[in-house]
Amino acid sequence: MSSTEVFAPDDDKPAKKLLRVLRGEPSWPPPMWLMRQAGRYLPEFRAMRAQADFITRCMTPETAVELTLQPIRRYAMDGAILFSDILILPWAMGQPLEFRESVGPVLEPIRDRDALRRLDPSRVAEATAPVAEALRRLRAALDGHDPAADLGAGRPGATALLGFAGAPFTVACYMVEGRGSREFAETRTAAYRDPAFFEALIELLAEQTALTLCRQIEAGAEAVMLFDSWAGLLPPGEFRRHVIGPAAAIVRAVRARHPGVPVIGFPRLGGLLVGEYAAETGVDALALDTGADLEQARRLVPDRVALQGNLDPLRLLAGGDGLVAEAQAVCRALRGRPHVFNLGHGVLPQTPPEHVGMLVDAVRSA
Numbered sequence: 001m002s003s004t005e006v007f008a009p010d011d012d013k014p015a016k017k018l019l020r021v022l023r024g025e026p027s028w029p030p031p032m033w034l035m036r037q038a039g040r041y042l043p044e045f046r047a048m049r050a051q052a053d054f055i056t057r058c059m060t061p062e063t064a065v066e067l068t069l070q071p072i073r074r075y076a077m078d079g080a081i082l083f084s085d086i087l088i089l090p091w092a093m094g095q096p097l098e099f100r101e102s103v104g105p106v107l108e109p110i111r112d113r114d115a116l117r118r119l120d121p122s123r124v125a126e127a128t129a130p131v132a133e134a135l136r137r138l139r140a141a142l143d144g145h146d147p148a149a150d151l152g153a154g155r156p157g158a159t160a161l162l163g164f165a166g167a168p169f170t171v172a173c174y175m176v177e178g179r180g181s182r183e184f185a186e187t188r189t190a191a192y193r194d195p196a197f198f199e200a201l202i203e204l205l206a207e208q209t210a211l212t213l214c215r216q217i218e219a220g221a222e223a224v225m226l227f228d229s230w231a232g233l234l235p236p237g238e239f240r241r242h243v244i245g246p247a248a249a250i251v252r253a254v255r256a257r258h259p260g261v262p263v264i265g266f267p268r269l270g271g272l273l274v275g276e277y278a279a280e281t282g283v284d285a286l287a288l289d290t291g292a293d294l295e296q297a298r299r300l301v302p303d304r305v306a307l308q309g310n311l312d313p314l315r316l317l318a319g320g321d322g323l324v325a326e327a328q329a330v331c332r333a334l335r336g337r338p339h340v341f342n343l344g345h346g347v348l349p350q351t352p353p354e355h356v357g358m359l360v361d362a363v364r365s366a
């Protein structure tokens, strides 16, 4: 490794492979990271879980840094995604939130404009100050400026720091429904019955999400991802209104303050509409879910937009020769395009950590 690989001479040519690809430069083998790479499948993660509840872990910089770095130490991923959650934003605006064992997030539902008015966006910056502190420490650690940091197998200056937020529609799903759901029927019904309420909620979230991402970038995030996990529940008209529109507004606002910082969009289960999403939101990269056909994605998505994805998380869980073959097939299918290897959704808690090691070797020897 030469020093020129590590330290960028100027901002237009970042040294980190993940950032180069997100800015449109193909690379072979592709850089990689995994959604939910910090998680329950790691014994060192489970060991820290006993210590505090989830929100406290997110809000304690030392813990958030440690949990973010765990997968970097083991696998030297090209990206380190901040340990946090998409529901920290509604929590920071004052919506009561709890993460319950084997249930997931539970919130006090917001179903009308009166409840919406009780949220206080002016608290967000202060309430999330520990997140900014975690990002500052992470950036110093990853870039080799913190002699006390343990990167394990990771190399200083090689791993890019990723910030993220939930996209307005997906965050609204949890805020209105009050918990996870397969269909988010309460939310979608509320959106049809009281469109003014739902529009106001989406607009508030779009504005606060842009500010959140800007704060993360100012604290050290080098690229950001917008998770719209439930985008695919919407019919096309609502998809355009509640998914594409707000994502476009967020990209515009982030780009105005931080041109050159890549934004990755993930309109999960968006099907044929992902082409329109990629063309119209202005995202630098499109994250593809497990069901996306890569040949079709190549055709639907403009060439300037990088693609990220999309191995089935169950392939990773199952392991074996199929894992290696499929991972390499994903890489080959997107060869020549700017491509970031990832899963089509998050790492599952039952995944054996050795399988992640096999996957990393398979992609790096593709």
Ligand SMILES: Cc1c2[nH]c(c1CCC(=O)O)Cc1[nH]c(c(CCC(=O)O)c1C)Cc1[nH]c(c(CCC(=O)O)c1C)Cc1[nH]c(c(C)c1CCC(=O)O)C2
Residues within 6 Å of the ligand: 034, 035, 036, 037, 038, 039, 040, 049, 054, 081, 082, 083, 084, 085, 086, 087, 099, 103, 104, 105, 164, 170, 180, 227, 229, 346
């Ligand atoms: C929908 C959504 C949420 N959170 C997130 C999404 C979008 C991506 C997706 O579709 O999975 C995003 C998220 N959540 C978490 C991260 C951290 C970074 C990473 O990817 O490693 C990220 C990027 C940590 C987390 N977020 C959560 C945990 C588990 C907490 C624990 O078990 O201690 C973690 C590590 C909790 C969470 N948070 C959420 C749910 C539904 C749950 C419960 C179910 C579950 O446990 O997976 C909301």
